[in-house]
Amino acid sequence: MIALLRTELIKAVRRTRTLVILAALIGLPIVISLAVNARSDRRPDRGEGLFRLASQSGLVVPAAILMMTSAFLLVIIAGTVVGDAVAGDAATGNLRYLLLRPVSRTKLLIAKAAVSTLLVWVATAVVALTGLVAGVVLFGWHGISVPFSVSDTGAGVGFDLTAGQLLARLAFGTAYVAFGFTALVAIGTFFSTLTDGASGAIAATVGVYIVSEILDAITDLGSLRYGLPTHYRTAWVDSITANSFSGDLKAGVIVQVVYALVFFSAAIVWFRRKDIRS
Amino acid sequence: MTTEAIAEVSHLTKAFGTVAAVEDLSFAVRPGEVCGLLGPNGAGKTTTLRMLVGLIAPSSGTATLFGTTVHAGCPELLRVGAMVEQAAFVPHLSGMTNLRLWWEAGGGRLHDADLDGALAIAGLGDAVHRKVRTYSQGMKQRLGFARLLLARPELLILDEPTNGLDPAEIKEIRNLVHRLADHGAAVLLSSHHLAEVEQTCSEVVVMSRGRLVASGTVDELRSSGATVRIEVDDRTAAAGVLRSLPAVGKVEIDGPELVVQLRDGRRSDLVAALVMAGVRVESVTATRDLEDVFLGLVDQSEQLRTSQAGQSGQSSRETR
Ligand SMILES: Nc1ncnc2c1ncn2[C@@H]1O[C@H](COP(=O)(O)OP(=O)(O)O)[C@@H](O)[C@H]1O
Numbered sequence: 021m022i023a024l025l026r027t028e029l030i031k032a033v034r035r036t037r038t039l040v041i042l043a044a045l046i047g048l049p050i051v052i053s054l055a056v057n058a059r060s061d062r063r064p065d066r067g068e069g070l071f072r073l074a075s076q077s078g079l080v081v082p083a084a085i086l087m088m089t090s091a092f093l094l095v096i097i098a099g100t101v102v103g104d105a106v107a108g109d110a111a112t113g114n115l116r117y118l119l120l121r122p123v124s125r126t127k128l129l130i131a132k133a134a135v136s137t138l139l140v141w142v143a144t145a146v147v148a149l150t151g152l153v154a155g156v157v158l159f160g161w162h163g164i165s166v167p168f169s170v171s172d173t174g175a176g177v178g179f180d181l182t183a184g185q186l187l188a189r190l191a192f193g194t195a196y197v198a199f200g201f202t203a204l205v206a207i208g209t210f211f212s213t214l215t216d217g218a219s220g221a222i223a224a225t226v227g228v229y230i231v232s233e234i235l236d237a238i239t240d241l242g243s244l245r246y247g248l249p250t251h252y253r254t255a256w257v258d259s260i261t262a263n264s265f266s267g268d269l270k271a272g273v274i275v276q277v278v279y280a281l282v283f284f285s286a287a288i289v290w291f292r293r294k295d296i297r298s
Numbered sequence: 299m300t301t302e303a304i305a306e307v308s309h310l311t312k313a314f315g316t317v318a319a320v321e322d323l324s325f326a327v328r329p330g331e332v333c334g335l336l337g338p339n340g341a342g343k344t345t346t347l348r349m350l351v352g353l354i355a356p357s358s359g360t361a362t363l364f365g366t367t368v369h370a371g372c373p374e375l376l377r378v379g380a381m382v383e384q385a386a387f388v389p390h391l392s393g394m395t396n397l398r399l400w401w402e403a404g405g406g407r408l409h410d411a412d413l414d415g416a417l418a419i420a421g422l423g424d425a426v427h428r429k430v431r432t433y434s435q436g437m438k439q440r441l442g443f444a445r446l447l448l449a450r451p452e453l454l455i456l457d458e459p460t461n462g463l464d465p466a467e468i469k470e471i472r473n474l475v476h477r478l479a480d481h482g483a484a485v486l487l488s489s490h491h492l493a494e495v496e497q498t499c500s501e502v503v504v505m506s507r508g509r510l511v512a513s514g515t516v517d518e519l520r521s522s523g524a525t526v527r528i529e530v531d532d533r534t535a536a537a538g539v540l541r542s543l544p545a546v547g548k549v550e551i552d553g554p555e556l557v558v559q560l561r562d563g564r565r566s567d568l569v570a571a572l573v574m575a576g577v578r579v580e581s582v583t584a585t586r587d588l589e590d591v592f593l594g595l596v597d598q599s600e601q602l603r604t605s606q607a608g609q610s611g612q613s614s615r616e617t618r
C-alpha cells in the first residue's frame with residue numbers, strides 16, 4: 021500500500037503539468053492581491069466582506085483569495101488531478117500493465133484517491149501561503165477591527181481580531197476549504213473509473229461543481245440546496261468577517277463525508293468488477 | 299500429455315452485450331511449449347488473453363494459471379510476463395522510471411528484479427533514460443519486453459508482439475521469443491499472421507469468431523487437410539494403395555501425378571505405404587501450405603456457422 025502510494029505520487033507529480041499548476045497557484049494569488057491593492061487605493065471602504073477587510077490587514081488577503089479560488093481555480097485543478105487519476109492511465113494503456121502486478125484494485129484506487137486528496141490539499145495550502153506573503157507585503161501584518169458585522173445570520177455588534185487570532189482563523193479556513201474538496205475527489209475518482217478518456221472525467225467532475233454552484237444560486241430550490249456539495253463552501257468566512265462559527269460548518273463537513281462515502285464506495289464497487297478493455 | 303498445464307482455459311466464454319467475443323474455448327499451454335493462438339482480427343485472441351491475466355472476468359468458464367483459477371490481481375501473475383496488445387507506459391516518465399515504478403508498485407525492490415537482463419534484452423542503451431513519449435513503437439515494444447522479463451517469468455503471454463513493427467524489429471522480437479523459450483519459459487503468443495506462428499511456435503490453437511477451430515502441433519495442422527501431389531511410376535497401383543489408407547480422402551490422376559487429399563497424418567506415411575507396395579516414388583509436393591489450411595479452417599467454421607444459423611428450426615435436414 022505504501023509502495024502504491026509512493027509510485028502513484030511520483031506518477032502524478034513528475035510531469036510538466038505540475039509546474040504549470042504550481043505557476044497558476046502562485047501567480048493568481050499575487051494578481052488578486054495586486055488588484056485588491058489597486059482598488060483599495062482608490063476606494064478604501066468599498067467592496068464587501070473579506071475584500072473590504074483585506075485592505076485593513078494582509079492577514080485577510082489569503083482568506084479573500086481562498087474564497088475566490090475555491091470557486092474556480094482550485095476546482096479546475098482538483099478536477100484535473102482526480103479525473104486523470106484512473107482514466108489517464110487507461111488512456112495511455114498503462115492501466116492494464118499496472119493491473120498485471122499482483123495488486124488489489126481496491127488498494128490501487130485508494131492510493132490514487134489519497135494522492136489526489138494530498139495534491140488538492142497542497143494546492144490549497146500553496147494558494148493560502150502565497151496570498152499570505154503577498155498580503156503581508158502589500159498590507160502589513162495587523163489585527164483587524166470590525167465596527168459592525170454583517171453575516172448570513174444577520175447584523176451583529178463590532179469586534180476586534182488580533183493578528184494571532186486572524187492567523188488561527190486563516191489556518192482553520194484553509195483546512196476547511198481543503199476538506200471541502202473531499203466530495204469532489206470522490207465524485208471525480210468515480211467518474212475516472214467510468215471512462216477511458218481523462219478529459220471526459222475531468223470535464224464531468226468540474227461540471228458537477230459548476231452545476232452545483234448554479235443550482236445553489238436558485239433560492240427557489242429551498243432546502244434541497246443544503247444537499248449540494250458546494251452549498252457550505254464559504255461557511256468558514258464568517259469566522260473572520262463576523263467572528264462567528266456557525267452550525268453550517270458542521271453541516272458542510274457532514275455533506276462532504278456523505279458524498280465521499282457514497283461515491284468512493286461506488287467507485288470501488290465499479291472498478292473491482294470492471295472489464296479492463298483499454 | 300500428463301504434465302500439468304501452466305495456463306489453461308476451459309469452456310471460456312465472454313460476451314460483450316450480445317456479441318460473443320469468445321465462446322466455449324478450451325486449450326492448455328504446458329511447460330516448454332511455445333503455443334500460438336492464431337486467428338484473424340476480431341477472432342477473440344486479445345479477449346482470451348485478457349481473461350487469462352484477470353483484466354476481464356469471463357462470462358462463463360474458467361481460466362487458470364499454474365492450476366489456480368485466475369482473478370484480478372491474483373498472486374500467480376508474479377510468475378507471468380504479459381504484453382496485452384501494444385506495450386504502453388506512462389509517457390511523461392523515462393523508460394527506466396517506468397520500469398522501476400511498475401516493479402515497485404507490486405511491492406518489491408528493483409534490485410530483486412532481473413534489471414540487467416531485462417535492459418540487455420531491451421537494448422535501448424541511453425535512451426532508457428529518455429521520456430517514453432519520445433520513443434518509437436519499436437522502442438516501446440522492446441521496453442515492454444524488458445518490463446515483462448523483470449520478474450523472470452515462467453510463462454510469457456504475448457499478444458501480437460510484432461504488430462506495428464518494421465521487418466528488422468520483427469526479426470529481433472522473434473529471435474527474442476526463441477531465446478526466452480530456450481531458457482525454458484512457456485510462451486503463449488497470439489497472432490493473425492500465420493508465418494509468425496509457423497516460425498515461432500511448436501503448438502497452435504486456431505480460433506475464429508471466438509471459437510476453437512483446430513489445435514495441435516504445427517506439423518499436425520500443416521498436414522491436416524493438405525493436398526499432396528505425388529509423382530510415381532505406376533499410377534493405377536499407387537492410387538489403389540493410397541485409397542486403402544484411412545488418412546486419405548479423394549485420389550485423382552492428373553497427368554503424370556496423383557493428386558491426394560490428405561485428411562490427417564503425414565506425407566511420409568503415404569510414401570512409406572507406396573514404397574511397401576513396391577511403387578517407385580519420384581517426387582512428393584504439398585501444394586497447400588499452412589496459410590491455406592488456416593484460411594480453409596476459418597472459412598469452414600464460418601460456413602458452418604452461417605448454415606447452422608440458416609437451419610435453426612429445420613432440424614430434419616441435419617440427418618444428411
Ligand atoms: N471494447 C469492446 N467493445 C465491444 N466489443 C468488443 C470490444 N473488444 C472486443 N470486442 C469484440 O470482441 C471481438 C474479439 O475482439 P478481440 O479479442 O480484440 O479480437 P482479436 O484480438 O483476435 O483481434 C471483436 O470482434 C469485437 O466484436
Ligand SMILES: [Mg+2]
Nearest residue numbers: 343344345458
Ligand atoms: Mg487483438
